[in-house]
Amino acid sequence: MQIVxxxxxxxxxxxxxxxxxxxxxxxxxxxxxxxxAHGEFVILGAYASTLISTTLxxxxxxxxxxxxxIMFLIGMGLQSGLINRVMLKGSEPALLxxxxxxxxxxxxxxxxxxxxxxxxxxxxxxxxxxxxPISIALLDVILLAISLxxxxxxxxxxxxxxxxxxIRATSDDTQAASLxxxxxxKTYGIAMGIAMATAAVAGLCIALKWTFYPSSGGGYLLTAFxxxxxxxMGSIPGTxxxxxxxxxxxxxxxxxxxxxxxxxxxVLFLVVRPQGLFNK
Amino acid sequence: MDNNSLASARKPVRVLDGPLMLIICAVVVAILIILGFxxxxxxxxxxFFKIFLYIVMxxxxxxxxxxxxxxxxxxxxxxxxxxxxVCVMTTTCGMSFWMGILCAAVIGVVFSLLxxxxxxxxxxxxxxxxxxxxxxxxxxxxxxxxFVQMGSGMKTVTRPKPTTLxxxxxxxxxxxxxxxxxxxxxxxxxxxxxxxMRDDTDAASSLGVNIVMSKRLVYIIAALFTALAGxxxxxNSGTIYPDSGFDINWTVAMVFIVIVGGIGxxxxxxxxxxxxxxxxxxxxxxxxxxxxxxxxxxxLVIVFLPDGVMGTLQKKLRFDIFSQKRFSEPKAKxxxxxx
Numbered sequence: 001m002q003i004v005x006x007x008x009x010x011x012x013x014x015x016x017x018x019x020x021x022x023x024x025x026x027x028x029x030x031x032x033x034x035x036x037a038h039g040e041f042v043i044l045g046a047y048a049s050t051l052i053s054t055t056l057x058x059x060x061x062x063x064x065x066x067x068x069x070i071m072f073l074i075g076m077g078l079q080s081g082l083i084n085r086v087m088l089k090g091s092e093p094a095l096l097x098x099x100x101x102x103x104x105x106x107x108x109x110x111x112x113x114x115x116x117x118x119x120x121x122x123x124x125x126x127x128x129x130x131x132x133p134i135s136i137a138l139l140d141v142i143l144l145a146i147s148l149x150x151x152x153x154x155x156x157x158x159x160x161x162x163x164x165x166x167i168r169a170t171s172d173d174t175q176a177a178s179l180x181x182x183x184x185x186k187t188y189g190i191a192m193g194i195a196m197a198t199a200a201v202a203g204l205c206i207a208l209k210w211t212f213y214p215s216s217g218g219g220y221l222l223t224a225f226x227x228x229x230x231x232x233m234g235s236i237p238g239t240x241x242x243x244x245x246x247x248x249x250x251x252x253x254x255x256x257x258x259x260x261x262x263x264x265x266x267v268l269f270l271v272v273r274p275q276g277l278f279n280k
Numbered sequence: 281m282d283n284n285s286l287a288s289a290r291k292p293v294r295v296l297d298g299p300l301m302l303i304i305c306a307v308v309v310a311i312l313i314i315l316g317f318x319x320x321x322x323x324x325x326x327x328f329f330k331i332f333l334y335i336v337m338x339x340x341x342x343x344x345x346x347x348x349x350x351x352x353x354x355x356x357x358x359x360x361x362x363x364x365x366v367c368v369m370t371t372t373c374g375m376s377f378w379m380g381i382l383c384a385a386v387i388g389v390v391f392s393l394l395x396x397x398x399x400x401x402x403x404x405x406x407x408x409x410x411x412x413x414x415x416x417x418x419x420x421x422x423x424x425x426x427f428v429q430m431g432s433g434m435k436t437v438t439r440p441k442p443t444t445l446x447x448x449x450x451x452x453x454x455x456x457x458x459x460x461x462x463x464x465x466x467x468x469x470x471x472x473x474x475x476x477m478r479d480d481t482d483a484a485s486s487l488g489v490n491i492v493m494s495k496r497l498v499y500i501i502a503a504l505f506t507a508l509a510g511x512x513x514x515x516n517s518g519t520i521y522p523d524s525g526f527d528i529n530w531t532v533a534m535v536f537i538v539i540v541g542g543i544g545x546x547x548x549x550x551x552x553x554x555x556x557x558x559x560x561x562x563x564x565x566x567x568x569x570x571x572x573x574x575x576x577x578x579x580l581v582i583v584f585l586p587d588g589v590m591g592t593l594q595k596k597l598r599f600d601i602f603s604q605k606r607f608s609e610p611k612a613k614x615x616x617x618x619x
Contacts, residue, residue: 034405034408034409036353082579082583085583086582086583089582089586091404091405092345092351093582093586095351095405095408096535096539096578096582097579097582097583099353099532099535099578100575100576100578100579100582101575101579103532103571103572103574103575104571104572104575104576104579106571107568107569107570107571107572107575108572110568111568111569111572218416218528219416222409222412222413222416225409225413226413229406229409256424257424259420260417260420260421260424263413263414263416263417263420264417266413267398267410267413267414267417270398270401270402270406270409270410270413271398271401274401274402274406
């Protein structure tokens with residue numbers, strides 16, 4: 001029974017990891033950029049949700065109505081104002097710019113929000129269902145649902161809408177897409193905006209599930225990257241499977257060894273199958 | 281130089297090396313040694329000590345990223361391992377810190393050799409992130425490894441305790457050796473192969489550059505010198521924690537130094553390290569803001585001055601300090617091989 005409990009916990013955790021990684025994998029696959037500031041974007045989302053819900057006294061989940069559009073605009077602005085400019089100079093300058101952004105954001109958050117641990121709580125935070133010997137927290141189920149809905153909406157958007165198709169076209173062949181009249185720079189801006197919007201969702205999940213600090217971003221960045229590496233860049237089903245794999249690793253390893261096991265799995269994948277599980 | 285109508289665009293690049301530059305460098309080093317013994321205040325010495333170590337680390341990152349095309353975000357692993365080597369040797373084993381430095385060097389070389397066996401399967405961003413993941417993995421492991429007292433950190437007990445002047449001289453020596461190694465390496469055939477590889481791996485490989493061997497050589501040299509610089513740093517600093525030893529900020533500093541100084545130039549990291557140390561001392565008065573300002577400067581430099589301070593100067597004024605070029609353009613009148 002303990003194994004069943006572990007697997008369930010791992011899957012529940014995997015949802016959060018998948019939504020953490022989905023923004024990273026989009027930027028990786030579409031913009032061809034390693035966004036080293038993704039972890040800080042997520043933590044920014046976490047702060048935004050926590051602060052809005054405490055000042056307005058609303059449920060943290062409702063804050064997504066505000067944080068998603070704001071984060072979308074920030075992402076679009078960053079991409080078109082800054083990152084598009086340096087991407088002309090090659091992939092390394094762009095990588096280093098996102099690195100610079102992550103340092104700036106981390107210390108800005110430290111200045112604005114102090115180093116205190118933060119946490120967002122809802123009315124449902126402490127409800128636990130018991131089904132026989134297995135216990136499931138309502139919060140975990142809600143977070144999994146939020147993650148799944150986000151990922152499904154995202155993949156429907158990419159598959160069904162004109163904008164989504166143009167994004168995928170750009171990702172497959174930048175030159176051909178631009179010849180067909182797709183504005184590559186605008187597409188990159190939108191892709192970064194969407195990635196930031198998913199970061200807002202991931203931030204909310206983290207704020208509800210754990211405590212976080214301004215410096216928490218680095219760890220989540222590596223988890224997000226792990227999702228990209230294991231799932232294969234740009235692959236949405238891969239993202240979900242990778243999330244569950246990392247979730248299981250975390251649960252099985254526990255507080256002491258979970259992180260180390262996740263890192264080892266990542267290194268293993270990087271060595272043996274760097275294109276990931278689900279790559280075209 | 282004749283100033284014809286083609287003007288500055290065709291103005292030849294003057295390569296500054298050879299006996300004259302060597303003499304200038306020797307004089308600068310001699311002045312630094314004499315200044316040390318003349319009794320500069322300890323604070324000034326510590327300032328220089330920091331600058332020397334950061335030049336070494338920056339030059340090594342530059343050798344990897346700027347000359348070879350291996351952008352690593354995990355060089356902090358060698359700083360941390362070196363620090364722990366010194367601590368374990370001096371505290372746990374009760375030996376002198378020289379053994380600690382030796383141990384740091386050996387571990388740096390062995391570990392980098394080990395890492396190179398699988399890291400080199402990756403290119404570009406994958407390599408960058410993989411190095412970071414490895415560093416984080418080691419950091420997490422050290423946090424729960426009892427031998428290194430887990431998260432509570434270790435102390436170096438150095439007896440006799442080296443004076444500030446001692447560490448200053450050691451750091452200066454390391455700096456000089458590192459610069460000589462970088463320069464000599466770049467001037468060899470391997471060095472030319474490295475830049476060829478950075479610009480086009482496949483073309484270089486088809487022209488007979490042994491990619492894996494050259495990369496490995498650079499990676500090991502970089503690890504060795506980063507570890508030595510780290511060992512000196514931790515001997516001077518005394519206490520190490522997993523979070524401070526394997527801090528990503530070590531690599532942040534190296535990146536900043538190289539970007540601001542001028543990536544792919546030999547003199548760049550020297551300028552960058554001076555700017556970095558001076559800036560971070562000045563910014564220490566504004567707690568909380570220092571990384572924000574450093575990050576903003578780095579981004580502005582990448583956007584507006586992509587060649588860095590030295591790179592831009594060298595391009596504008598058409599000169600090259602200790603470059604890979606073996607002669608001044610356009611005519612190799614007296615192509616001296618200083619190496």
